[in-house]
Amino acid sequence: MATKVFINLPVKDLNKSKAFFEGLGFSFNPQFTDENAACMVISETIYAMLLTESYFKTFTKKEISDARKSTEVLITLDAASKEEVIGIVAKAKALGATMYSEPQDLGWMYQHNFADLDGHQWEFAYMDETQLPG
Template identity: 50%
Template sequence: MSRLIFVNLPVADLPAARAFYEAIGFTNNPTFTDETAACMVLSDVIHVMLLTHDKFAQFTPKRIADAHETSEVLICISAGSREEVDAITDKAIAAGGREPREKQDYGFMYGRSFEDPDGHVWEPMWMDLQAAQAAMQGEPAIA
């Protein structure tokens, strides 16, 4: 049985958040979307639930963090290549997101990050697993 991951994010403006995620390649699942929530599908197993603050508050007794001011979570997603990392990050910036730090390039691993309009941080990354394992063992990377 494959396990599904549902990332629940509070958003200030649901239509704007949905438009942002659609612009970077997520698709909407209308079965789980209404005026308080939008289910955005990244892959067969990863879904992002965009929830209005009132809806999000129904699931937690804690105060909702302002992700523009407080680090709450870093959501790392793998990409198939450096170009895919750049493509999703560039789409996010074009759709109103922001890049909070410089790209990270370690040769065998490459990543960037972007914030959505609500300040939630996503970190797309690509890694050459064989080269990473060699680097961790102190061996020269095989090209």
């Protein structure tokens, strides 16, 4: 079974995308980062590879979807608290992200989301599993 997850995302401007995610507090592994790609560290086992569109095209024969016009994927990451969700979404908005829905508070789960500079949809969620409905 796989032990690591690599999410590959095409980006229009690698430097702007790196700056956006660095502003949210993510770091990049320099060993896998160059002028074509940046390896964003999400956790010890989860990474997002931000690839320039021209480099991304070398991995597929299909057209690259425009994430601003159609949903390609929803990337959901867990958060340690409701306040962390609120904070990261506020930072994302200040860095140029767009909001595509209102936050949802289900009591046991709080989630909110944004679209990054290329339109990729990111969701952050806090779940209190002790409060899960029966």
